[in-house]
Amino acid sequence: MTASDRSAVSSTADTRPRTVVLHQFVGIGDLVWHVPYFRAVAQQSHGGQVAVIASPTTFARDLLSGEACVSEVIDFDRRPRKAERRTGRHAGLAGIFRMGSELRPRRFERIVIFSDHANRGLMAWWAGIPERLGYGCSALQRAFLTRGPTIQPYQGPSVSVYKNASAFAVAQGFVAAPVVPKLTLPAGAVESIASRWADLPRPLFAFSIGSSEPFKQWGAVNFGQLADELARRGAGVILLGGPGEAALAQAIVQQVDVCRRAAVRIAVDNTVLQSAATLAQVDACIGNDTGMTNLAAALDRPSLVLLGPRPLLDHDPLMQLLIAPSLSAITPAEVMQRLPVHLLAKLAQR
Structure with missing residues (x-):
């Protein structure tokens, strides 16, 4: 059996779902806070990898280039930088449907939505992704999700982004407890x-x-x-x-x-x-x-x-x-x- 044959058999035997994760926010820090949970989701996904949907403003394609768990980065161009003076390709309701249409040919089997926005669930439904997980903080978003558990939004003195991502990852069984964010740079970058x-x-x-x-x-x-x-x-x-x-x-x-x-x-x-x-x-x-x-x-x-x-x-x-x-x-x-x-x-x- 050749190496390519073994690879094909191994790929066929891997029954974990082909997964994409959606990162909602537009900042570099926001992206960094989610990295340990991308890794955790990848461990339960086909090939030990996930695709990541992220805003170009996070520079995810560069910053995640050293993460072996990330197969690709898909741009979610909804809110460009002010200096660009343009409307994002995926802005507004029309943009949500456009993003869903772009995702459909990729045939993902699961999406993990690190967001409480209902329209992200709508986008995943329109993309035809059969398993849709999200925060589910609102009844409207839950209408587009396929299963729980869901979370309650963090209310406290700290920045809520990491708290909500951690609570969601724990609730879904991706991790046992919150994980301190760490990033791996690509070989040779330093x-x-x-x-x-x-x-x-x-x-x-x-x-x-x-x-x-x-x-x-x-x-x-x-x-x-x-x-x-x-x-x-x-x-x-x-x-x-x-x-x-x-x-x-x-x-x-x-x-x-x-x-x-x-x-x-x-x-x-x-x-x-x-x-x-x-x-x-x-x-x-x-x-x-x-x-x-x-x-x-x-x-x-x-x-x-x-x-x-x-x-x-x-x-x-x-x-x-x-x-x-x-x-x-x-x-x-x-x-x-x-x-x-x-x-x-x-x-x-x-």
Whole structure:
């Protein structure tokens, strides 16, 4: 029997359902929180893999490229970034039916919907997927689902996205208890960018300077003063953001003493995968409440989140939250005091 024959027999013998999972949200952090549950669903799916439906704004195709459990990423283009100034291909009710029609030829046998939106169930029904699982928080969504158990939406002080995903995964028997999100990068991703930061001093900190909204932005002065203090103590700093943060990054550098600026590097031209690989090389991440601070923790790096008065992020012990009535009330000195003990010890030796 040839290798292809054995593969065909093995595929035929695998009676687990061909499964697609639907991720509802549009942010990188939201995607990261769901990764352990994608893996868990995949373990109970055909070939040990799932297809993932996700918004292009999550960069799922890049970030999940190292996850062996993901067979493919299918774009759910419902809410593009504001800067794109266009309507998503799958926006509105017509878009839901369009997405369902696009899924139909793929002949999935099961869909696991990480969402409480009724129209996601409608989409799965229109796609002809026979087994449809979802949160079922409303009677309308339950009308499109084929079986429970369903969950009650989380009501509490923390961000609800991870809480609801965890409750759903537990209720459906995919996991026994909530799982701390971790991400696997593709082989070679870290090594491919390592030389770019090799000359920076250690310990090395990434500042996640981007923000999706102005009220999440700590500001150039604060980041600049913190970068200057870290550089003064012999550390290196990478200012991590997108092209939209180029001016902000320059303003931060201007806050750093000229004699110490060589220790501060701007990185606003990376791909998302390169930014993730950069996070995997630093000793800690400090930043606004963004996908990057969540991604850092998922890559096993201590992450200090400048949270202010926002809902708690308590899903990973590597995430340290700086809470205050406003972001402006959080000082660079306070951030220094909250650095991981082992990194403070290294800085104290300088």
